[in-house]
Amino acid sequence: MDQDWWTVLGLAPAELPALLVVEGSWWRRDRERQRLALLDEVRELAAPDWWWGRHRGVPVVYACVYGAARTVEPVHVLGQLGTPTVVQLGSCGALLPGLAPGHLVVPSRVLVAEGASTFYGGWHAAVPTLDLAGRLARVATAAGHTLHRGTTVSTEVLLRQPIELVEGWVRRGAVAVDMESSATLNAARWCGMRAAALLHVWDDVVGGRSWTQPLPPREAARREAAEQAQFALALEAALGTASR
């Protein structure tokens, strides 16, 4: 271990989380309110924005950390402490017609277009743990969500996605773009964790509909419902607990 992270975090070994859930979102306070409602005994660790709690008695950490550089931090630390599993949540932009707002995506492979992965030995792509990705896909489908599996890409910056860049991602087979998944998967492999991602579709990158444009009410409601559902699906898939 590269530091005494127990002391740094203010965490006791008996409290070791069985699961880390990381999420990328601009709306950190909203996500925390929504996600932490499913946990008991919630407290913020000494690392700001890293929340510890119990789900059905099982210790879990939730951190809404935006972008590759931040998402690798809780993975790096909790992975070294012995947390076995991490699930990445967040939104993604569609690179393929047919991915509509509120659909869910479980990446089967994630292209690296961010800067954090190389520090963890990941250069071109990252892969999730097969059985965890499979479980996420199964619980999402069983809950009635429209689910896509395939290659995605994780990029470094949100506001600069010129068409030449996007076309390159599409040529390499990516169906959606987010900003964290490849970094989380590569950092998880570095510290020996099982890892997978569950994203919800927001914008249509190829079609030119930005996430800044309001969606029609029905699509907006479907997107919000998918976003809301993601955390319970992750808990169920990773811990085997049905959502309450």
Ligand SMILES: O=P(O)(O)O[C@H]1O[C@H](CO)[C@@H](O)[C@H]1O
């Ligand atoms: O970081 P990811 O999950 O890619 O999400 C990013 O994309 C969203 C907009 O589509 C923003 O909320 C931002 O957090």
Ligand SMILES: O=c1cc[nH]c(=O)[nH]1
């Ligand atoms: O990186 C991202 C994430 C969501 N939507 C996008 O267009 N890009």
